[in-house]
Amino acid sequence: xxxxxxxxxxxxxxxxxxxxxxxxxxxxxxxxxxxxxxxxxxxxxxxxxxxxxxxxxxxxxxxxxxxxxxxxxxxxxxxxxxxxxxxxxxxxxxxxxxxxxxxxxxxxxxxxxxxxxxxxxxxxxxxxxxxxxxxxxxxxxxxxxxxxxxxxxxxxxxxxxxxxxxxxxxxxxxxxxxxxxxxxxxxxxxxxxxxxxxxxxxxxxxxxxxxxxxxxxxxxxxxxxxxxxxxxxxxxxxxxxxxxxxxxxxxxxxxxxxxxxxxxxxxxxxxxxxxxxxxxxxxxxxxxxxxxxxxxxxxxxxxxxxxxxxxxxxxxxxxxxxxxxxxxxxxxxxxxxxxxxxxxxxx
Amino acid sequence: xxxxxxxxxxxxxxxxxxxxxxxxxxxxxxxxxxxxxxxxxxxxxxxxxxxxxxxxxxxxxxxxxxxxxxxxxxxxxxxxxxxxxxxxxxxxxxxxxxxxxxxxxxxxxxxxxxxxxxxxxxxxxxxxxxxxxxxxxxxxxxxxxxxxxxxxxxxxxxxxxxxxxxxxxxxxxxxxxxxxxxxxxxxxxxxxxxxxxxxxxxxxxxxxxxxxxxxxxxxxxxxxxxxxxxxxxxxxxxxxxxxxxxxxxxxxxxxxxxxxxxxxxxxxxxxxxxxxxxxxxxxxxxxxxxxxxxxxxxxxxxxxxxxxxxxxxxxxxxxxxxxxxxxxxxxxxxxxxxxxxxx
Numbered sequence: 001x002x003x004x005x006x007x008x009x010x011x012x013x014x015x016x017x018x019x020x021x022x023x024x025x026x027x028x029x030x031x032x033x034x035x036x037x038x039x040x041x042x043x044x045x046x047x048x049x050x051x052x053x054x055x056x057x058x059x060x061x062x063x064x065x066x067x068x069x070x071x072x073x074x075x076x077x078x079x080x081x082x083x084x085x086x087x088x089x090x091x092x093x094x095x096x097x098x099x100x101x102x103x104x105x106x107x108x109x110x111x112x113x114x115x116x117x118x119x120x121x122x123x124x125x126x127x128x129x130x131x132x133x134x135x136x137x138x139x140x141x142x143x144x145x146x147x148x149x150x151x152x153x154x155x156x157x158x159x160x161x162x163x164x165x166x167x168x169x170x171x172x173x174x175x176x177x178x179x180x181x182x183x184x185x186x187x188x189x190x191x192x193x194x195x196x197x198x199x200x201x202x203x204x205x206x207x208x209x210x211x212x213x214x215x216x217x218x219x220x221x222x223x224x225x226x227x228x229x230x231x232x233x234x235x236x237x238x239x240x241x242x243x244x245x246x247x248x249x250x251x252x253x254x255x256x257x258x259x260x261x262x263x264x265x266x267x268x269x270x271x272x273x274x275x276x277x278x279x280x281x282x283x284x285x286x287x288x289x290x291x292x293x294x295x296x297x298x299x300x301x302x303x304x305x306x307x308x309x310x311x312x313x314x315x316x317x318x319x320x321x322x323x324x325x326x327x328x329x330x331x332x333x334x335x336x337x338x339x340x341x342x343x344x345x346x347x
Numbered sequence: 348x349x350x351x352x353x354x355x356x357x358x359x360x361x362x363x364x365x366x367x368x369x370x371x372x373x374x375x376x377x378x379x380x381x382x383x384x385x386x387x388x389x390x391x392x393x394x395x396x397x398x399x400x401x402x403x404x405x406x407x408x409x410x411x412x413x414x415x416x417x418x419x420x421x422x423x424x425x426x427x428x429x430x431x432x433x434x435x436x437x438x439x440x441x442x443x444x445x446x447x448x449x450x451x452x453x454x455x456x457x458x459x460x461x462x463x464x465x466x467x468x469x470x471x472x473x474x475x476x477x478x479x480x481x482x483x484x485x486x487x488x489x490x491x492x493x494x495x496x497x498x499x500x501x502x503x504x505x506x507x508x509x510x511x512x513x514x515x516x517x518x519x520x521x522x523x524x525x526x527x528x529x530x531x532x533x534x535x536x537x538x539x540x541x542x543x544x545x546x547x548x549x550x551x552x553x554x555x556x557x558x559x560x561x562x563x564x565x566x567x568x569x570x571x572x573x574x575x576x577x578x579x580x581x582x583x584x585x586x587x588x589x590x591x592x593x594x595x596x597x598x599x600x601x602x603x604x605x606x607x608x609x610x611x612x613x614x615x616x617x618x619x620x621x622x623x624x625x626x627x628x629x630x631x632x633x634x635x636x637x638x639x640x641x642x643x644x645x646x647x648x649x650x651x652x653x654x655x656x657x658x659x660x661x662x663x664x665x666x667x668x669x670x671x672x673x674x675x676x677x678x679x680x681x682x683x684x685x686x687x688x689x690x
Contacts, residue, residue: 126517129537130438136537199520203439203527236437238524244431255520281517284437303434320430327426334418338411 002029009075011035054096078145093148120146144272174232177309178209187269198252202282205232208305211298230285233302247316439527467643473504483558490596510550560617566597575667582657585650592677595639
């Protein structure tokens with residue numbers, strides 16, 4: 001008997017990609033894609049699209065009657081506006097998860113639950129340790145996506161206790177970049193100028209969308225160890241570096257004005273307040289546990305992932321060639337000036 | 348984790364390049380230069396990349412030679428910064444910036460202003476983890492910066508000292524990124540453990556603000572050494588402790604009084620009044636040119652005690668006292684032989 005997988009948030013970039021990959025696996029018998037949105041490109045034939053909200057009773061019926069053995073929960077969103085406002089976002093994220101878990105609790109065949117979470121659960125503050133490991137206790141972000149993600153993780157963990165026969169894997173993903181993925185951070189770098197907090201240069205980690213797809217596919221189908229794992233590309237990139245790689249001019253904003261600017265900018269990139277704190281203090285997560293226990297190391301380093309994103313999506317204002325040429329010209333000019341100054345004075 | 352590999356190419360001056368190397372043994376700069384040279388029919392791929400920087404064609408008397416070299420290096424640096432072609436580690440340490448900007452800014456203070464004399468560098472291991480523990484004084488943490496510069500410039504292995512700083516440093520604009528880029532991190536046991544496990548040289552000033560902001564009349568009297576958290580980390584990771592005694596830092600800003608209320612208003616730990624500050628305004632912020640001696644004392648090994656010793660408060664207290672006494676005695680010895688504050 002093949003695997004029967006249910007994927008929530010299936011119509012968005014990451015979900016659509018996972019669903020496509022799952023449909024191609026011979027061991028997968030059935031894929032149920034849950035999302036009330038229409039996917040950007042239609043799902044493959046093998047996939048049943050369940051166009052309902054997570055809170056719908058149709059979901060409960062589907063989970064039970066389809067004999068689902070694996071549930072992949074990608075339906076937690078970071079974008080208040082796309083979700084129809086912050087209140088609605090919270091409803092979808094937290095209540096949607098509760099409903100899904102309630103349905104999953106009564107699914108007799110369920111053996112595996114994968115939650116796509118985020119390193120945003122660690123928050124971002126000046127007094128944070130430099131590198132977060134999964135076990136470190138962290139102050140709960142008080143609002144926004146980070147808070148939703150923590151609540152969702154808590155519900156999933158309590159589900160883990162109530163259904164010991166289900167292997168629960170929580171993946172805390174770093175910020176995703178790549179040629180197609182669309183999130184507040186990619187939209188931020190797509191702005192003509194990148195507003196930064198004056199006098200701060202946070203450390204960032206990126207995860208390439210291919211690696212996201214790979215780690216999700218592997219935890220869905222491969223041997224899945226229970227537990228929580230940080231997933232991020234190797235190394236860190238400073239925000240100032242990222243802006244340079246993106247070839248954009250930075251626009252430093254003094255701290256007292258930041259919230260006002262963020263409000264204006266937030267309209268176009270769908271920024272929430274904790275993402276502003278992220279761009280002030282940054283965050284880095286330790287990925288050793290994922291490498292050891294999941295056996296997963298991203299193919300792309302943070303820097304390579306971001307460079308790929310910049311190369312495929314952004315138009316650089318400053319290019320390598322220009323800088324190298326300027327450098328050469330300036331050196332040439334200096335050389336000539338030096339030769340001229342050092343020549344024998346005419347008699 | 349081994350200390351990071353250095354780039355194998357040589358710079359124009361013939362020195363080893365000190366930028367961190369990527370998987371191909373080159374730093375970002377030399378990788379780009381090599382690629383550029385190939386496009387122009389220079390060295391072929393596979394050739395040893397020492398030929399990337401050609402030495403000046405005629406080594407004859409050239410009055411502008413040193414200046415040109417300096418200008419070229421500065422331009423290269425600017426180019427790297429403009430393209431983001433440098434690497435930082437997970438703590439945000441940026442050796443490129445330290446080498447080209449931060450260290451050159453501090454060097455005149457070290458060499459000419461305070462005429463720092465450094466002793467006992469042999470007690471600092473050339474590789475592997477160690478915890479450097481020092482006395483703290485002088486209102487602003489110049490003593491920590493000078494110890495770090497001594498290790499970077501004068502230690503044979505040119506070691507980067509990764510210092511543990513107060514959380515205030517990571518809250519202040521401009522200071523926060525500089526603190527990280529120069530290799531420092533928050534003083535918490537998680538970060539210290541991580542650095543030591545990675546084989547880094549970690550610097551800690553356990554007196555903290557109590558030492559930094561103490562009045563001039565208490566000069567060279569070591570304050571309480573925190574709660575000895577640094578000893579616990581050293582024991583857990585089996586790292587040797589190298590006490591370092593700094594003489595001279597107490598006199599750079601002799602603190603006569605502390606305006607506590609103003610400090611509370613500004614959200615800083617103290618607001619110093621020195622003979623020149625704030626009376627002379629910004630001019631008063633110029634530190635006095637005292638004569639400095641930095642002495643590294645013999646390392647105190649902890650590996651033989653085992654990580655379990657970190658759980659024994661008696662061992663922690665004893666080791667903390669031993670480190671503190673060593674520093675206090677060395678400070679006194681060096682004070683006695685000092686010819687004068689500005690000698």
